[in-house]
Amino acid sequence: MSRNAHKLILILALLFVIIGGIWFETNFTFNISNQHEQNLDALIKETIVPEGWYRHSLGKSTILIREVQLPDIRATEPYAYGDHILISTGIFDGTFENIEAWNRVGWVFEDEALVRYWTKTKIIEYDALRVEHRAAGASGEHITYFLFSENKFYSTSLYSQDISLYLDEFEKFVLEYANSLAN
Amino acid sequence: MQNILNKIAAAQVIMGVATLLAAVILAFVVQVSTAEAVSTMRLPLSSDPGINAWFDHQAGSGFKKYTCSTSGSYDGHEGTDFPTYLGRTIYAGANGGVYYRYDGCANSGSWGCGGGFGNHVRLEHSVDSLVSIYAHMKNGTPAWYSSLSCNLGATVGQVASSGNSSGNHLHLELWSDRYNNYEIDPFSGSCSQATSYWTNQNSGSPTTACQ
Numbered sequence: 001m002s003r004n005a006h007k008l009i010l011i012l013a014l015l016f017v018i019i020g021g022i023w024f025e026t027n028f029t030f031n032i033s034n035q036h037e038q039n040l041d042a043l044i045k046e047t048i049v050p051e052g053w054y055r056h057s058l059g060k061s062t063i064l065i066r067e068v069q070l071p072d073i074r075a076t077e078p079y080a081y082g083d084h085i086l087i088s089t090g091i092f093d094g095t096f097e098n099i100e101a102w103n104r105v106g107w108v109f110e111d112e113a114l115v116r117y118w119t120k121t122k123i124i125e126y127d128a129l130r131v132e133h134r135a136a137g138a139s140g141e142h143i144t145y146f147l148f149s150e151n152k153f154y155s156t157s158l159y160s161q162d163i164s165l166y167l168d169e170f171e172k173f174v175l176e177y178a179n180s181l182a183n
Numbered sequence: 184m185q186n187i188l189n190k191i192a193a194a195q196v197i198m199g200v201a202t203l204l205a206a207v208i209l210a211f212v213v214q215v216s217t218a219e220a221v222s223t224m225r226l227p228l229s230s231d232p233g234i235n236a237w238f239d240h241q242a243g244s245g246f247k248k249y250t251c252s253t254s255g256s257y258d259g260h261e262g263t264d265f266p267t268y269l270g271r272t273i274y275a276g277a278n279g280g281v282y283y284r285y286d287g288c289a290n291s292g293s294w295g296c297g298g299g300f301g302n303h304v305r306l307e308h309s310v311d312s313l314v315s316i317y318a319h320m321k322n323g324t325p326a327w328y329s330s331l332s333c334n335l336g337a338t339v340g341q342v343a344s345s346g347n348s349s350g351n352h353l354h355l356e357l358w359s360d361r362y363n364n365y366e367i368d369p370f371s372g373s374c375s376q377a378t379s380y381w382t383n384q385n386s387g388s389p390t391t392a393c394q
Contacts, residue, residue, distance in 0.1 A: 138257075
């Protein structure tokens, strides 16, 4: 075999290793990433959407609004959708016993300008935090529930200019949502 | 005797006029010093990218801009939204110090994080108790300085879409004080207050001039 043939085989082998490496890295990472994202989707069953509200997707989160179509609000705040319920989820890497120290909800305990009232509670089997607070950036009010489950948290937040209009159905919704998570 | 009386009367008139003049000058000085004791802001970006959503002046439902136009934002908006690109530098609007900062929210989709403002900075201005808030910042960028100089181009963070935000933008909000007794539209106009909180409002496209 000539010297040139050796070189060609060596180059081909090197290319094979590089392409194989890229393929393995891409597929392996993609699978992991997909699995990770699926676990963090805030899935809402159609059956628990309260009457008169419509379910829409906001990335990996869900928003319930009073309109069938989700308006294009461009780059602003979701208060532009009007009254809404926003459901999202994420990784919980704190402890409920020491929830004040967990950064993701740190604002609840330190922001006197926005937070009116907070309390620890229990929704079915979930440790929960209920927070009444002013909207950041708009004149409406929020009631937000954080539900904690092992390494995840689930957040459901009602926003309205007049929170009393929807309070009962929102709290019923939170209960049904917790039930659907438990099942 | 009559001469003395005339002189006393003349002196009284002069003193009266002098007192009146002093009162007028004092009133003017007080007015001027009161007028100076208001913070005014520079545009907190290097140039104006346009405004996506304006402050709402309509009590109850509906929207009213500072010019009284009924389009340009949503019901209840209490800030001014500048849509721009991720990572763009945000400058302090006026001299002051950061008294509150929130960081650690993802750059997008982090609904409710930081109370909805996402990563943000609250700056209390030196001249008065006015507070300016720069919301939805990029993770890891909110500044934490006790003294910031507008003229030195102090920066407070970078643009993103953290917290309750549907896209990259700077939400600028003014509070009367740290306790958010009321929100202020920096723009003056027929449906807003008479005095602008911009150093140069420039017909709705504020400039980067500091106070």
